[in-house]
Amino acid sequence: MRYDQARWTHDAASDDADASEDAGETDHAHADETGDDQYEPLLAEKNSEEVAVESPLPDELTRDSVELPDLSEPELARHYTRLSQMNYGVDSGPYPLGSCTMKYNPKFTEDVAALGDAAVHPDRSDRSVQGSLGLLHGLQDYLARIGGMDAVSLQPPAGAAGEFTGILVAKAYHEQHGEGEQRDEIIVPDSAHGTNFASAALGGYDVVELPSGEDGRVDLEALEAAASDRTALFMLTNPNTLGLFERDIEAIAEIIHDAGGLLYYDGANLNALLGRARPGDMGFDIMHYNVHKTFATPHGGGGPGAGPVGVTDRLAEFLPAPRVREVGRSEGEGQGTDGVYELFDPEHTVGKVHGFEGNWLVLVKTYAYIARLGDEGLADASAKAVLNANYLAEQVDYEIPFGPFHHEFVASAGDQDAADVAKRMLDYGVHPPTTKWPEIVPEALMTEPTEIENKATLDQLAEAFDAVAADDDETLADAPHTTTARRIDQTSAARDLRLSWQALDGE
Amino acid sequence: MLAAVGADEVTELFDIPESVAFDGEFGIDARTEQRAERHVRDLLARNDDLTEFLGRGHYDHYVPSLVDHISQRSEFLTSYTQYQPEITQGFLQALFEYQSMLVELTGLGVVNASMYDHATALAEAALLAARVRSTDGDRVLVPDYLLDARRDVLENYTDGAGLSVETYATDDGNVDPETLADAIDDDAVLVYAENPTTLGTVEEHLGAVSDLAADHGALFCLGSDPVALSVLQEPESVGADVVVGDAATLGLPTAYGMGLGLFACHEEFVRQVPGRLVGASEDDADRRAYTLTLQTREQHIRRERATSNICTNQAWVALRTAIHAAYLGPGGLVDLANDCVRLASDLADRLDAVTGVRAPVHDRHHFREFVARTDRPAPAIARDLETEGFAVHAVGDHELQVCVTDANRHAADDLVAAVEEVA
Numbered sequence: 001m002r003y004d005q006a007r008w009t010h011d012a013a014s015d016d017a018d019a020s021e022d023a024g025e026t027d028h029a030h031a032d033e034t035g036d037d038q039y040e041p042l043l044a045e046k047n048s049e050e051v052a053v054e055s056p057l058p059d060e061l062t063r064d065s066v067e068l069p070d071l072s073e074p075e076l077a078r079h080y081t082r083l084s085q086m087n088y089g090v091d092s093g094p095y096p097l098g099s100c101t102m103k104y105n106p107k108f109t110e111d112v113a114a115l116g117d118a119a120v121h122p123d124r125s126d127r128s129v130q131g132s133l134g135l136l137h138g139l140q141d142y143l144a145r146i147g148g149m150d151a152v153s154l155q156p157p158a159g160a161a162g163e164f165t166g167i168l169v170a171k172a173y174h175e176q177h178g179e180g181e182q183r184d185e186i187i188v189p190d191s192a193h194g195t196n197f198a199s200a201a202l203g204g205y206d207v208v209e210l211p212s213g214e215d216g217r218v219d220l221e222a223l224e225a226a227a228s229d230r231t232a233l234f235m236l237t238n239p240n241t242l243g244l245f246e247r248d249i250e251a252i253a254e255i256i257h258d259a260g261g262l263l264y265y266d267g268a269n270l271n272a273l274l275g276r277a278r279p280g281d282m283g284f285d286i287m288h289y290n291v292h293k294t295f296a297t298p299h300g301g302g303g304p305g306a307g308p309v310g311v312t313d314r315l316a317e318f319l320p321a322p323r324v325r326e327v328g329r330s331e332g333e334g335q336g337t338d339g340v341y342e343l344f345d346p347e348h349t350v351g352k353v354h355g356f357e358g359n360w361l362v363l364v365k366t367y368a369y370i371a372r373l374g375d376e377g378l379a380d381a382s383a384k385a386v387l388n389a390n391y392l393a394e395q396v397d398y399e400i401p402f403g404p405f406h407h408e409f410v411a412s413a414g415d416q417d418a419a420d421v422a423k424r425m426l427d428y429g430v431h432p433p434t435t436k437w438p439e440i441v442p443e444a445l446m447t448e449p450t451e452i453e454n455k456a457t458l459d460q461l462a463e464a465f466d467a468v469a470a471d472d473d474e475t476l477a478d479a480p481h482t483t484t485a486r487r488i489d490q491t492s493a494a495r496d497l498r499l500s501w502q503a504l505d506g507e
Numbered sequence: 508m509l510a511a512v513g514a515d516e517v518t519e520l521f522d523i524p525e526s527v528a529f530d531g532e533f534g535i536d537a538r539t540e541q542r543a544e545r546h547v548r549d550l551l552a553r554n555d556d557l558t559e560f561l562g563r564g565h566y567d568h569y570v571p572s573l574v575d576h577i578s579q580r581s582e583f584l585t586s587y588t589q590y591q592p593e594i595t596q597g598f599l600q601a602l603f604e605y606q607s608m609l610v611e612l613t614g615l616g617v618v619n620a621s622m623y624d625h626a627t628a629l630a631e632a633a634l635l636a637a638r639v640r641s642t643d644g645d646r647v648l649v650p651d652y653l654l655d656a657r658r659d660v661l662e663n664y665t666d667g668a669g670l671s672v673e674t675y676a677t678d679d680g681n682v683d684p685e686t687l688a689d690a691i692d693d694d695a696v697l698v699y700a701e702n703p704t705t706l707g708t709v710e711e712h713l714g715a716v717s718d719l720a721a722d723h724g725a726l727f728c729l730g731s732d733p734v735a736l737s738v739l740q741e742p743e744s745v746g747a748d749v750v751v752g753d754a755a756t757l758g759l760p761t762a763y764g765m766g767l768g769l770f771a772c773h774e775e776f777v778r779q780v781p782g783r784l785v786g787a788s789e790d791d792a793d794r795r796a797y798t799l800t801l802q803t804r805e806q807h808i809r810r811e812r813a814t815s816n817i818c819t820n821q822a823w824v825a826l827r828t829a830i831h832a833a834y835l836g837p838g839g840l841v842d843l844a845n846d847c848v849r850l851a852s853d854l855a856d857r858l859d860a861v862t863g864v865r866a867p868v869h870d871r872h873h874f875r876e877f878v879a880r881t882d883r884p885a886p887a888i889a890r891d892l893e894t895e896g897f898a899v900h901a902v903g904d905h906e907l908q909v910c911v912t913d914a915n916r917h918a919a920d921d922l923v924a925a926v927e928e929v930a
Binding site: 009056071081106108110129135159195198204247273305307368373406483502 | 508511512514518521523524526528529532533534535536543544546548550552553555556559563564565567573575576577579580581583584585586588590591592595596597598601602603604607611612616617618620621623627654656657660662663666667709711741761763764765766774784786787789791793796797800805806808809810812816817818819820821822824826832836837840841845848849872889893898
């Protein structure tokens with residue numbers, strides 16, 4: 001398969017010709033005013049209007065004018081359709097970004113999130129939003145079962161926010177035990193997601209970086225040395241970022257718990273374990289779920305996601321406020337009874353991590369996905385995700401230093417530059433893997449095909465890897481060719497900052 | 508495929524010790540798509556169909572159909588963060604355009620894409636202020652009308668940095684410069700105010716807030732939203748250093764509080780900004796192209812020294828906000844904002860004419876919403892109104908808050924009639 005991405009171009013030279021043809025039309029600003037060769041022009045370059053602000057408010061409380069793009073609906077529809085054509089999503093083709101779990105997003109989940117009944121305000125009375133509360137209660141329950149946890153908060157709006165919430169919970173727990181001041185360290189493996197380090201720092205903790213063992217897993221001796229009466233939390237993802245299951249997880253839990261610390265599960269890789277193992281059964285005290293990874297809510301170009309947090313019984317009283325609980329049953333409209341739900345604040349809650357209840361629309365999609373798949377579908381997802389990663393790895397020429405891996409593997413580009421490999425893979429019609437991370441693998445290509453690919457697309461991915469492996473450095477450095485844009489100059493972007501169209505003036 | 512990996516069964520591929528393997532069941536029944544859709548639809552149908560006159564940080568405006576149709580295009584919806592900019596120019600350009608429109612509305616040179624919501628954006632503003640502060644202080648000053656939830660988030664986010672959040676009193680829904688002058692000192696790193704405020708009042712003393720902050724080496728952070736910004740005083744011109752707010756007042760309908768954190772600031776702070784920034788550059792064909800930039804600020808590179816822990820954000824909502832703003836254009840946006848002024852003023856006047864109600868409580872101009880005083884206890888009135896099919900806020904023993912926009916104006920007559928019945 002080859003892929004030539006749509007490419008709308010608007011070059012200054014050809015514009016001059018356009019401009020003379022359109023000499024009679026003067027009310028539209030033209031892109032050639034900036035003298036730029038470009039792809040689809042910016043909204044403001046198509047037409048921008050400045051309007052004077054006349055308002056019922058006194059002049060001294062208003063601005064004088066506002067200048068924004070002014071385009072007809074058909075012009076906008078075309079603008080954004082073209083932009084969409086210059087963008088690549090899971091529905092376009094394989095998207096094996098390691099650690100991101102780019103699954104197919106079932107369309108019906110969008111439909112239920114768009115229902116008028118879902119469009120309610122967060123300050124409604126509990127009794128008037130029993131449907132929303134029922135769904136949230138159901139999702140708390142689903143996630144608790146899937147993670148082996150006792151209580152769940154749905155409020156954190158993303159995985160990193162979930163991590164931060166978990167850290168707040170751990171801090172509250174240690175404070176309750178009179179060890180808040182003393183436990184000022186969070187241990188994080190060197191191969192962990194960057195958010196782990198940043199969330200720990202946000203919580204005011206010192207980060208203790210744990211070097212990986214030779215097998216790519218947690219080194220128990222190093223952990224013993226790192227754990228102490230200063231340890232508040234150990235943050236771990238399992239399978240880890242190399243796709244390896246931490247076989248010593250029970251010993252790890254024992255070391256941390258013996259030191260008086262808590263064990264945190266970063267849910268980024270939960271897709272590998274669905275129906276096979278649960279963090280709660282492994283000794284984890286706190287976990288977050290990345291619903292935009294594991295439960296197929298769309299990634300939306302970078303979000304919104306949601307990062308619900310699950311905890312064991314002894315930590316439930318610290319979860320963010322409010323949560324949802326069932327307080328009775330009422331006669332349902334059909335057969336049986338409906339739950340009666342209310343919001344409540346956990347007894348020693350850490351308070352709020354979002355201004356309202358988090359990313360509601362994402363949570364609706366999560367609930368719908370789990371309700372569709374059930375036990376059977378969830379277990380099938382992990383089976384196929386792991387099989388797909390193993391099959392793809394088998395077909396790829398690049399060396400894969402660590403194993404046995406699960407839903408993802410990290411290959412090494414060897415003498416090639418992994419970033420260049422990624423650019424060249426674009427020319428072979430696929431989205432490349434995550435590159436240059438984790439650093440334990442030189443020139444890392446972190447690859448997660450997910451359960452959605454079939455043999456044909458896995459073979460297509462393998463062909464892309466292997467074709468690039470055989471390409472010379474010059475070819476790699478010159479890639480990509482078939483994408484909308486050619487190789488983009490990152491240095492120029494950072495050195496000569498242009499963060500708005502206002503900043504392009506005089507370019 | 509199993510043969511290719513040398514396994515007889517897929518379970519052989521799992522390297523999970525027996526002792527922690529899960530052999531139980533979740534007890535979640537699988538459903539067909541049709542049944543799953545029906546299940547969720549039936550569940551949500553248990554929500555009462557009320558006409559909402561609710562605001563206080565989460566607002567409803569009509570979202571044009573174009574926004575839904577375009578944002579649902581799967582090339583946008585099913586993509587991820589633009590780590591490979593050459594193949595994701597479309598989303599990058601849409602985010603660059605979002606940043607640009609908010610640069611126009613705030614007058615500040617840097618807008619990120621994006622934060623989670625208003626509350627977390629405010630918290631990030633305080634952390635930014637602490638990083639760039641010219642003094643050694645640790646005080647964050649917030650007005651007494653600040654929503655409890657926003658204050659809670661702010662405290663949670665800033666506790667680790669050793670900041671303390673302190674409240675200053677306001678007067679009749681506005682900052683009282685003298686009171687603020689007494690509260691502020693050289694230990695302040697950030698002074699926060701809103702326009703419009705959570706009470707719906709338009710702030711008249713922004714310049715004084717800015718001067719006081721500047722006099723003490725603190726940053727001035729202003730809370731607002733894109734609709735209000737199109738008519739109210741431009742933040743840059745009144746001396747705001749940072750603007751935060753919920754940008755999803757454009758782009759999202761009522762969504763149980765889900766939002767889009769607006770974050771704008773002066774260019775001098777650009778290297779301390781949290782979250783994603785899209786910049787223009789050039790590609791090998793010498794055409795202008797867009798890319799995520801200054802990524803060395805971010806957690807995946809800088810780890811515990813990053814400017815924030817944020818990774819996944821609200822990019823798709825930012826896309827929707829940009830489409831909505833572009834759909835309205837400058838004229839449409841100003842008209843919508845002016846409607847928010849007139850509708851609130853008209854409805855307050857009409858409720859004021861109802862026996863047992865005085866509105867607005869604050870002798871100020873209002874935007875979208877206002878507080879009304881009631882003779883009967885407000886919670887009882889709110890409950891009775893719910894029976895009549897309306898939702899309003901009870902914000903005090905004898906205080907209601909009512910929010911009116913283009914989305915519920917059609918029901919304003921009925922609301923007034925219902926209040927006449929129950930007030």
